[in-house]
Amino acid sequence: xxxxxxxxxxxTTSAAAHVKNLLFPYARKRLADWVNDRGHEPRVKAALDEAxxxxxxxxxxxxxDQAELVRVLEQWSDEDRKVTPLKTLQGMIxxxxxxxxxxxxxxxPDSVQAIQxxxxxxxxxxxxxxxxxxxxxxxxxxxxxxxxxxHLAGYFDTETAGPKRExxxxxxxxxxxxxxxxxxxxxxxxxxxxxxxxxxQWRTGWVKRPQEDPSPESSDHATYPDLLSVARRExx
Ligand SMILES: CSCCC(=O)C(=O)COP(=O)(O)O
Ligand SMILES: [Mg+2]
Numbered sequence: 001x002x003x004x005x006x007x008x009x010x011x012t013t014s015a016a017a018h019v020k021n022l023l024f025p026y027a028r029k030r031l032a033d034w035v036n037d038r039g040h041e042p043r044v045k046a047a048l049d050e051a052x053x054x055x056x057x058x059x060x061x062x063x064x065d066q067a068e069l070v071r072v073l074e075q076w077s078d079e080d081r082k083v084t085p086l087k088t089l090q091g092m093i094x095x096x097x098x099x100x101x102x103x104x105x106x107x108x109p110d111s112v113q114a115i116q117x118x119x120x121x122x123x124x125x126x127x128x129x130x131x132x133x134x135x136x137x138x139x140x141x142x143x144x145x146x147x148x149x150x151h152l153a154g155y156f157d158t159e160t161a162g163p164k165r166e167x168x169x170x171x172x173x174x175x176x177x178x179x180x181x182x183x184x185x186x187x188x189x190x191x192x193x194x195x196x197x198x199x200x201q202w203r204t205g206w207v208k209r210p211q212e213d214p215s216p217e218s219s220d221h222a223t224y225p226d227l228l229s230v231a232r233r234e235x236x
Contacts (some may be wrong), residue, residue, distance in 0.1 A: 003184055004123065004124045004125075004179045004184050004185070005118055005125050005185045005234070006125075006156075006184060006185070006187070006202075007125065007126070007172065007187050007188075008127075008129060008187065008188035008189060008193065009226070010189070010226060011188075011189030011190070011207070011209070011212050011213070012111075012187055012188055012189045012207045013108065013115075014106045014107050014108060014111065014139075015106050016189075016212055018105075018106035019131075020080070022103070023090070023094060023103065024080070024090075025094070026094065026103060027090040027093040027094060028074055028077045028078070031074060031077070031092050032074075032168070034093055035048065035069070035080060035089075038092075038167060041235065043088075043209065047088040047089050051069060051070060051083075051085035051086065051089075052087040054083060054085065055069070073085075073089065078138055082130035082158060082163065082164070083158075084132075084157075084158045087131055087132045087157065087159075088132050088134075090135060091132035091133075091134040091135035091138070094135055094138060095138050098142045104143065104144060105138070105140060105141070105143045106143075107140075107145065108209075110227055110229075111226075111227045112143075113228050115148060115152075115225040115231075116140070117228070118234075123210065123234075124153040124177070126153055126154045126155065126156065127154075127155045127156065128156040128157075128161055128164065128186070129156075129157060129164075129168075130158055131157065132159065133155040133156070133157045133160060136155045137149060137155060153177075156173050158171075161176075163230065164193045164196065165192045165193055165195075165196050167197075167199040169196070170197045170199075172184070174202070182201055182202075182203070184203065185204070185205060185230075186203070186204050187204075187207055187227065188204075188205075188206070188207065189208065189209070189212060191206065191221070194206055194219070198221070204221045205224060205230045206219060206221040206223045207224055207225075207226065207227055208223050208224070208225065209225060210225060
């Protein structure tokens with residue numbers, strides 16, 4: 001297939017449990033100290049200001065102090081809210097965790113094969129995740145299979161493209177990579193994300209791994225048990 005492939009991470013290339021049970025708690029535990037120690041750094045301050053603005057938009061009463069801000073960020077983490085400032089802060093905290101050797105990205109073995117299969121076929125591969133671009137790059141740099149970033153043509157997140165359940169985000173990505181929407185395949189474990197991509201006229205593939213999602217739920221998106229099955233189908 002000519003065109004491009006855009007991959008989701010959590011639940012698609014990689015185990016959701018790794019993100020939820022290792023990455024999220026790692027950042028959550030460090031959030032308060034991070035905000036205290038680094039809150040003056042421009043990129044941290046920008047994320048904190050963005051979080052404050054979001055809180056202001058959504059709440060009636062707000063004291064605005066730092067402890068309250070941290071409590072809200074922790075709550076967003078507990079609720080797995082895909083809000084950009086939280087994702088930005090998590091990405092920065094994880095980045096240090098990778099550098100320290102505390103963290104490693106997870107990738108299913110079949111995903112490694114799938115990425116190689118698409119690479120050999122000459123199909124450009126992009127990542128679109130709610131995790132920040134920095135978090136995505138670090139994830140694919142530090143895998144048990146080595147650094148896989150050489151196989152990836154680019155990354156999109158909620159800041160550069162927008163929320164994953166909104167059609168406009170897929171229009172934005174298509175425009176940025178300069179590929180006709182009908183020639184872009186989006187692969188995800190989330191029906192809502194696939195529905196949004198389809199509304200933007202993208203092709204879709206639903207990876208429904210039995211170990212991630214054993215429900216009998218079905219959809220009219222082409223459905224596969226793993227990522228390698230998608231790559232084989234698309235490149236045969
Ligand atoms: C490896 S990037 C961090 C993952 C993350 O924070 C996240 O929210 C995953 O969302 P996805 O869009 O990949 O399902
Ligand atoms: Mg996902």
